[in-house]
Amino acid sequence: MNRLNRRTLLAAAATTAAAASLPKLAYATEATEAMTVMNPTAPHLSSARAQLSALRRREISARALLEKVLEHHAKVNPGINAVVTLDAAGARAAADQADRHLAQTGRPLGPLHGLPITVKDALETKGMRTTSGSPDFSNHVPDKDADAVALLRAAGAIIIGKTNVPTMCQDLQTSNPIFGKTKNPFNEAKTAGGSSGGPAAAVAAGLTSLEVGSDLAGSLRLPAAYCGVYALRTSRGTSPIVPTRGHIPRPPGWATSSDMLTLGPIARTAADLEVLLDVLASPAPADAGAWQINLPAPRYTSLRQYRVGIWADDAYCRVDSATRALLGQVAGHVRNAGATVDDATRPVDFAGSDKLFQRLMYATASATATDAGFAADVEAADKIPAGDPAGLFLHSRTMRHRDWLRADEDRQKLRAQWADYFTKHDILITPATPTAAIDDQTATPPPQRFITVDGQKRSYYDQTSWVNLASPVGLPSIVVPAGRTADGLPLAIQIIGPYLADRTVIAAAKHLARLLPTPVTPPAFTA
Template identity: 70%
Template sequence: MNRRTLLTAAATGVAAASLPSMAAASPAMTVKDTMNRTALYRSSARTQLAALRWGSTTARGLLEQVLAHQAEVNPGVNALATLDVAGARAAANRADQYLARTGRTLGPLHGLPMTVKDALETAGLRTTCGSPDLADHVPGKDADVIALLRQAGAVIVGKSNVPPLCQDLQTSNPIFGTTSNPFSPAHTAGGSSGGPAAAVATGMSALEVGSDLAGSLRLPAAYCGVYALRTSRGSSPIVPTRGHIPRPPGWLTSSDMLTLGPIARDADDLDLLLDVLAAPAPADRRAWRIDLPEPVSRTLDGQRIGVWADDAYCRVDTSTRDVLEQVTREVRAAGAVLDESSRPVDFAASNILFQKLMYATSAATAPDAVFQGEVKAADAVTEDSPSALYLKSRTMRHRDWAKADEERQKLRAAWDAYFETHDLLITPAAPTAAVPDQSSVPAPERYITVDGVRRSFYDQTSWINLASPVGLPSLVMPAGKTRDGLPLAIQIIGPYLADRSVIAAAKALAKLLPTPPKAPGLMA
């Protein structure tokens, strides 16, 4: 059964008894009428979980609302890839039966319907990562993070769309097509977590788990007007990554900069999901546990906050500068001690080092013949060639990688020194709001425009990649909108393992900023 058929089945298979308010409805009332009246799926994950816990709805009833909403909204956004309606219904029924039998919930996500990124392996459910080579890949085992969600009681409804092997800043692939921005079909939802971000923005999922190497989690969140957290990563991640594609199915390792993190419609829900996701890898759980520090403060008053609003290396547009100015005013008025001049690192050096390390780790899974061709090309290319950085980084000797890693440790030390005198740093999330979709344009011809100036397509992630090579927690949150109604976002970076501090700052800041725009699919 294909994706569209599954969505249609979700819409037509809603039985009257499955919706908690249906019994009191008139015979003429449709499922859509009931959904609009109850609209629980539009609420925060916390509200949905409270309703499930206290019996004002059932897991099956909530699931049917979500399935019907997905069938109505997804054709216009195309955020969802493969759905598992039968498996989700069975899981919801089990949650309801367990609660009725024991009076207890299965866990902190008891009965909550969720979609998950199609880069995360799901046992018995197709996981393609947008690649035709994996179109029929059905894993025999859950990714570690999916296992954590199931253990917490989540109901996995299906998979959300990604670009092929997560290797694009927009979301389109030959299997499922293009995911559009929920606010404008002409604009990109970002990538590679474009499907997850669009699903959360439109209410098709209360929460999502995205992955982030080069901004793949945070750029889509910024473009779709939702919240996302790139979690801390030191020598190992605080959220286990086994079962994430790429690398290929069956590999036990991943990039040494890859992290997984939560996507939500508010910062409180990020906190909720972080509690579930932050866990050692299974092999370490006998002796280790992850106990993230409490926030340094739950208000902005007295916090030492840096603001890096613009930089000659990656200029932002007028709308983004205006948002940063408003945020700065609000943070100062809230009693924070602001520093708008100090810089933790050199922007250009950090970005170039990140690219070197990213290209180096990406070579691990290249076929031998392809890699040998790259080695020859790297030996022949001149240092000033546009392809030199890519080829020479992909094929660097281990000694060169060790030297680059030493530079990374020095970069971490510079950030550590900065955070001795600062609690947080606020920056733009991207130079602009969501850019026009260019998935049909050849990669060398893609570009973005910043205040009328043509710029590199990859400048979209330069700001959020400040945190990427050094493993710092980085949160993206909506902070305004353009004249055309597209969301604008900021980034909050904190010290290593201060994940809860950046979430607390986002909670405090959200109370001071205008209510962010809602995607049409989330509106009543």
């Protein structure tokens, strides 16, 4: 593949739009090439690859495609409330400019030329209201794009609006005082998940072919699992492979973000994840003068070449019978494909990993506390004995720097355990969630919320335990729609890979998708 130069992209993003030619999409197979054929009667419901191919070949104009998308929005979005800010006038102007550029130069603006997409309302978007669902930012209109949004614009994307989030992205379902609740497009009584509930619901319902979500504690992958779409948590080491400046939280104007936060693509196909990954994988602007990110190609060209670990269930976070059955079916498909399967695999101690993740998450969240609020937390933490499980939140939130350094050392040792595991395995397949989408509990106070697993009440936060295996150690993790419940709700699996093997987990998902049932789509998708 003739790679798009990241330095060029960032320079263009800092000024106007890049004028780069559309690269050939990497690692395409005959199956994925077939997805570049656009649906002539519903072009807006085609894959991102198909839309981009049609735009590049002038089979459809950017303005005509946009009008189809806006028409679909008018029919579908009022019922699910996924897109909460829509800039139709700005999108039309951008689409017309894209069409003029292509007519005059014969070249697309970039690899996302003319593609209408939405952006999570946690990412600052120049000239467009960006609230992160918080009344404190209800009138916030940034004068600068988040770095990831700048990359989208430089690649030629047309940003048509913002998708809903819980207040400050701090819930596992999506509702806030400004815009209200986003409904699961399959069943309005179920949650769409959070915090990327709006983005996942929008992709599932055909309101956009691609989205950028954020993930600290499963915020990207949980909604994808509940809404039946694909999502990739990208690799993160000392720095992320997708720049995170401009994500709220932290507050507008902050230069830093959480040390576990990642941004990643959401799409209806695994191949479309790769389209957006090619644009987003980039150093931060300050590093772009010397650094480039060139992610390794997939390890193999066939599923039978993979050494696959399968962790189907665990006493620490039991999954329900439908999910166990799904993992059994997936294991059967992988074996029948000729891959080497290890279904007794246990890379790390689940409980220990989860506790470490919680400690680091609570610690990083304290950065934006007010001085008075943090002082109150310190006072309250001092009254709880060390080692008391009830004090995990406050002790972690107020830990001394020395204690954080020790926790970070534990994180590095955990990373080494995973690295050793991936010398003997290529990928690990796990459940994505313990169950399909749970009942919406927006009206229920958080302490009273719960999930039900095979009739047994469990902690509300068990929803993300499986996806958070990858979170503290920065491993790439992809959620794959893999089946459905008897009631028609999506069921999903997770594929975890080695650090920086983002393309490998996407490739594995593409191989596996050929063996799995066609992902279920909600009624709104064809409305």
